[in-house]
Amino acid sequence: MSIQEMRRIGGEGSRETFELIIGPVHMETENFSIIVTVEGDTVVEAKVNAGFLHRAFEKLAENRTYIQNVPLLLRVCVPDPDHAETAYSMAVEQLLDIEIPDRAKYIRTIVLEMARISAHLFWTFGMSAAVGLYTVGQWSVADRERFIELFEELTGARIYHIYNFPGGVRYDIPMGWTDKLMKVVNHMEKRLKEYDKVFFENDILITRSRGLAKISTEEAISLGVTGPNLRATGVPYDFRKLDPYAAYPYIDFEIPTGKYGDAYDRIMVRRREIEISLNIIKQAIKELPSGPIMAPIPHPLYYNVPPGDAYARVESSKGEFGFYVVSDGSDRPWRVHIRGPSFIHGVQLLEKLLKNVRIADIPVVLKSLDNCPPDIDR
Amino acid sequence: MIEEELVRKIVEVFSYVEAKVKRVRRVEVKVSREKLPEVAKYLRSIGFKHLSAISCVDRPQHGIFELVYHLWSYENRVHLMLKTTIPRNKPKYVTMINVWPNAFVYERDIWEFFGIEFEGHPDLRHFILDYWDDIPPLRKDFNHLEYIKRKYGVYDPEKEYYLR
Amino acid sequence: MGFQVLETSKLLNYARARSLWIVTFCTGCGGVELPPTATARFDFERFGIISTPSIRQADLLLITGYVTPKTLKRIIIVYEMMRNPKYIIAHGSCPINAGIYWDSYNTVKKLDLYIPVDVWIAGCMPRPEAILRALVKLMRMVKEGKALGWKRYLENFEFYRKNQDRLFGKDWRKREIEKLRFYIHD
Numbered sequence: 001m002s003i004q005e006m007r008r009i010g011g012e013g014s015r016e017t018f019e020l021i022i023g024p025v026h027m028e029t030e031n032f033s034i035i036v037t038v039e040g041d042t043v044v045e046a047k048v049n050a051g052f053l054h055r056a057f058e059k060l061a062e063n064r065t066y067i068q069n070v071p072l073l074l075r076v077c078v079p080d081p082d083h084a085e086t087a088y089s090m091a092v093e094q095l096l097d098i099e100i101p102d103r104a105k106y107i108r109t110i111v112l113e114m115a116r117i118s119a120h121l122f123w124t125f126g127m128s129a130a131v132g133l134y135t136v137g138q139w140s141v142a143d144r145e146r147f148i149e150l151f152e153e154l155t156g157a158r159i160y161h162i163y164n165f166p167g168g169v170r171y172d173i174p175m176g177w178t179d180k181l182m183k184v185v186n187h188m189e190k191r192l193k194e195y196d197k198v199f200f201e202n203d204i205l206i207t208r209s210r211g212l213a214k215i216s217t218e219e220a221i222s223l224g225v226t227g228p229n230l231r232a233t234g235v236p237y238d239f240r241k242l243d244p245y246a247a248y249p250y251i252d253f254e255i256p257t258g259k260y261g262d263a264y265d266r267i268m269v270r271r272r273e274i275e276i277s278l279n280i281i282k283q284a285i286k287e288l289p290s291g292p293i294m295a296p297i298p299h300p301l302y303y304n305v306p307p308g309d310a311y312a313r314v315e316s317s318k319g320e321f322g323f324y325v326v327s328d329g330s331d332r333p334w335r336v337h338i339r340g341p342s343f344i345h346g347v348q349l350l351e352k353l354l355k356n357v358r359i360a361d362i363p364v365v366l367k368s369l370d371n372c373p374p375d376i377d378r
Numbered sequence: 379m380i381e382e383e384l385v386r387k388i389v390e391v392f393s394y395v396e397a398k399v400k401r402v403r404r405v406e407v408k409v410s411r412e413k414l415p416e417v418a419k420y421l422r423s424i425g426f427k428h429l430s431a432i433s434c435v436d437r438p439q440h441g442i443f444e445l446v447y448h449l450w451s452y453e454n455r456v457h458l459m460l461k462t463t464i465p466r467n468k469p470k471y472v473t474m475i476n477v478w479p480n481a482f483v484y485e486r487d488i489w490e491f492f493g494i495e496f497e498g499h500p501d502l503r504h505f506i507l508d509y510w511d512d513i514p515p516l517r518k519d520f521n522h523l524e525y526i527k528r529k530y531g532v533y534d535p536e537k538e539y540y541l542r
Numbered sequence: 543m544g545f546q547v548l549e550t551s552k553l554l555n556y557a558r559a560r561s562l563w564i565v566t567f568c569t570g571c572g573g574v575e576l577p578p579t580a581t582a583r584f585d586f587e588r589f590g591i592i593s594t595p596s597i598r599q600a601d602l603l604l605i606t607g608y609v610t611p612k613t614l615k616r617i618i619i620v621y622e623m624m625r626n627p628k629y630i631i632a633h634g635s636c637p638i639n640a641g642i643y644w645d646s647y648n649t650v651k652k653l654d655l656y657i658p659v660d661v662w663i664a665g666c667m668p669r670p671e672a673i674l675r676a677l678v679k680l681m682r683m684v685k686e687g688k689a690l691g692w693k694r695y696l697e698n699f700e701f702y703r704k705n706q707d708r709l710f711g712k713d714w715r716k717r718e719i720e721k722l723r724f725y726i727h728d
Contacts, residue, residue: 024616025567027595031613051506052613053570056646058491058516063540063645072642078574094401125577142582159574159667221427221452224480235452242455243403311404311448311457313430324433324448339431339448347483374571377506507648508612509711515647522647529709530651539645 015039020359024052028130028363032346032373038359046354048347054377061336066092067301069333071162073323076338077375078159079122082115083316084323085164088336090245090312091325092166095305096297102247103291104168109247109284110181111154111163112314113277117188118147119317120274123370127267128199130363131208136199143191146184153177168294178285185278192275200271209263213353213365216261223352224344227319228273229369232258232265239315251283263368270370273317304331318342318370340375347376380454381405387424392417405458411471414462418447418477425451426458429478434488436518441466443494447474464494473498491516551687558601558627559685562677564593565600567620570607571667572633579670586677597623602680605659607667608636608643609650611709615718618706621657621695628692629684631676632659635666642666655705658691 017039023029031052037045057076061069074085086108093100100108121144128137148158154177155161155170163170199205215225217233230237236255240248256272258265297303307329313322319341326335346369353365384405385397395417396408409417430448437444440463447460464471473496474481485496486505493514496502504510513520523535533539568576579586580593594600597620609617621628635641637653644651653659660683663676683689695702707714 024613025565025595025597025620027566027593030568030573031570051508052610052616053608054506054610054612054648055608055643056515056522056648059520059522060643060646065541068541075571075642078571122574122577125581137577138581141577145578145583148578158669159571222479224429224478226428237452242452243450243457309435309446309459311430311459313457320430322430322448324431324446326435335433335435337431337433343483343487344480348480508615522645525647526645526651529647531708532651533645 017044022362028126028366030126030373032376034350034354034362034366036354036359036362041358041360043354043357043359043362046351048351050347050373050376052377053374057338057378058336061333063332065302065331066166066305066333069336070165071160073336073338074160074162075374076340076378077316077318077321077342077372079372080115080119080317081160082111082164083314083321084338085162086112086246087312087314087316087321087323088325089164089166090314091310091323092305093295094310094312095308095325095327096166097306098167098295098297100168100295101292102289104293104295105247106284106288107169107173107293108164109251110281110288111151111161111169112246113280113284114147114151114181116317117274117277118144118151120270120277121147123270123317123367124195124199127367130367131205133199133202133204136195139191139195139198143188146187150177150181150184153180165294167297168292172293173288178288181281182285185281189275189278192271195271200268205267206264208361208364209267209368211260212263212361213357213368214260214262215349215353220261220349223349225319225349226344227315227317227341227370228269229266229319229345229349231256232269233261234259239313239320243313245312245314247284247287250287251280253280253283263364266368266370270317302331304329305333313339316341318372318375319345338375338378340372340378342372342375345369346371346373381456384454384456384458388417388421391420400459403456405456406461407458408461411462411464414460415472415474415477418460418474421449421458421460422477425453427478428452429474429480429484430457432474432481432484432488434492434494434516436466436492436516438466438518443469443492445471445488445494469494471496475499490514493517555685555687559681560590562589562591562602562629562681562684563600564591564602564604565597565620565624566593566595567603567617568606569609569613569617570605570634570636572604572606575633575667575670575673576604576606579673584670584674586674589677589681591677598625600624601628603628603630605630605632605637605653607634608640609653610648611650614650614653614656615710615714618657619718626692626696627684627689629660629680629689630657630691631661631663631673631680633663633668633673635664638662638664650709656702656709658694658702660689660691 020036023033024031033049035047036043073088074081076084121140124140125137155163220230238255256269305327309326311324322339324337328334381399388397426449428450433446435444442463449458489502640649640651643649661676661680
């Protein structure tokens with residue numbers, strides 16, 4: 001918060017307005033900045049200044065082959081890369097018109113749920129820092145490490161796994177890996193109760209986030225809000241159920257919803273999602289079929305894709321993550337359009353919700369939306 | 379099949395659209411640029427309330443930009459791609475903010491990366507690119523290697539760097 | 543005199559090496575590995591390193607990944623606002639040669655042309671162990687008085703400035719200062 005001296009821009013007496021720049025040198029905004037106009041302590045208008053992370057993925061993807069694009073495009077959302085690579089793979093599978101084998105579907109489900117949990121645990125760290133309860137942040141990052149280590153054993157990498165490929169998954173599950181995963185899942189279930197005591201049912205969190213930055217269902221849908229932020233308003237809209245992919249149609253799970261659509265509901269929807277993801281992992285491990293993990297693709301590295309276009313979406317930890325891939329029949333995509341959830345949550349929704357919020361609550365609103373700046377800039 | 383029913387319904391109301399089922403839960407509707415706003419309003423009224431994204435595809439060989447509105451209906455569980463084309467020379471189109479409010483960000487994005495003007499859009503400004511001084515970068519005729527050579531002084535735009 | 547005079551700079555270097563404070567400015571993918579490095583499991587606080595929101599009191603700037611021109615402006619402003627001596631660690635392949643974004647029009651290709659870097663970490667994405675190793679290496683360099691990036695920046699300011707101007711245009715400093723006039727002192 002160092003370059004944050006206030007700048008007077010208008011008004012008279014007690015109704016003076018000031019301009020305040022928050023970020024990018026800030027713990028919570030992470031690489032994007034918000035220019036807020038404040039009257040006293042209350043935000044009158046907020047404008048998002050993004051673009052600090054623009055890497056031009058959509059241009060780069062046009063010059064790389066379909067396989068080369070997998071390690072590139074998963075970098076769109078850094079805390080949750082698995083959903084990006086799966087969405088892209090699904091779009092290419094739609095173009096190639098192939099169906100992945102059952103085992104690959106189940107492995108994808110397990111990996112995606114692990115990714116969701118680790119993204120939510122990472123978010124817990126940020127959320128706890130936003131309200132000043134640092135203890136649970138230390139715990140959740142340490143618990144995330146358990147999932148990251150399992151990822152490392154399965155895929156060979158900690159953050160960018162490059163695991164879900166067009167046609168299936170890259171490696172089969174190693175011996176004894178599912179037992180380790182079950183251990184971690186059981187540990188996490190016990191751990192969540194402790195989280196509740198320290199953080200999710202903590203009076204400080206409830207007082208600071210209850211009734212803050214409310215949004216109604218109609219507004220949320222008309223703004224294109226998806227994911228936990230939409231479910232917090234009370235509708236069970238989840239693309240795992242609505243537009244099913246991987247093994248989700250065969251798995252029985254409920255969808256957590258909120259009631260008021262405020263910051264606390266958004267937080268609690270995410271917290272309950274961790275629990276439900278743990279259940280999904282348990283079911284998927286129990287029902288894991290045997291068989292091949294890759295569908296036959298034309299060539300392992302280098303193939304032409306029939307002309308056409310396809311849109312594939314997944315329900316990432318932040319909302320709808322979609323890829324629109326257009327092919328002209330060559331070995332490289334003609335156009336790849338990335339639809340990230342934060343492009344809505346971090347820009348239009350945030351600008352709307354920050355109105356009439358006090359300065360001290362800006363990080364709480366921001367974190368309760370689980371905004372991912374690299375995904376805004378692409 | 380909800381998709382086929384939907385296609386039949388749309389073609390009944392608007393005889394001039396081209397509609398077809400692409401695959402499960404994916405419907406494609408092609409419409410000329412003059413007629414798109416009324417089709418959009420109708421689609422909004424029958425449940426396509428969620429605008430997932432607006433994609434723009436540059437096709438210089440045909441001299442057009444293709445605009446794709448990705449719509450999702452939560453009631454019918456169908457994804458509808460509403461497609462139209464606009465000429466590539468001095469591209470201009472009307473804004474859809476009054477139909478889907480979140481068209482605001484996507485239209486600004488397309489203005490920034492493809493240079494398409496949206497009439498009635500209140501805030502067309504550079505959002506992501508900082509002091510951009512070239513043609514919009516996602517157009518196919520933007521030579522990124524030449525730009526890199528000019529800005530950063532590396533690579534030769536004449537040489538072939540990509541795997542062929 | 544009968545006693546040995548303590549070399550002030552040696553004492554200061556020793557003290558500096560044990561209290562490196564980091565600016566909380568994560569500039570790319572690498573930021574995702576900083577929370578594990580900072581918290582319970584890897585815990586860089588045991589080396590006397592903490593992250594501080596105050597640029598003026600910080601010694602260390604982490605460039606955690608690819609750098610876009612828009613970020614680079616902020617990095618330069620932040621770096622010039624930090625007090626001497628100051629150090630930079632660059633994470634990953636991207637600051638070295640833009641890594642996987644080698645043909646992106648919006649990432650800086652060689653970071654060393656614009657600001658001086660003391661320690662590089664290769665790889666994508668650097669593991670927390672690699673970050674710790676780089677921090678320990680920097681501590682050793684500071685202790686021995688070898689981390690002289692800030693001196694290099696002062697001595698070759700014309701060189702750095704020329705490269706910066708070439709990328710951002712001649713009057714970029716004036717433009718940025720106009721924007722941030724109320725936020726930057728001296």
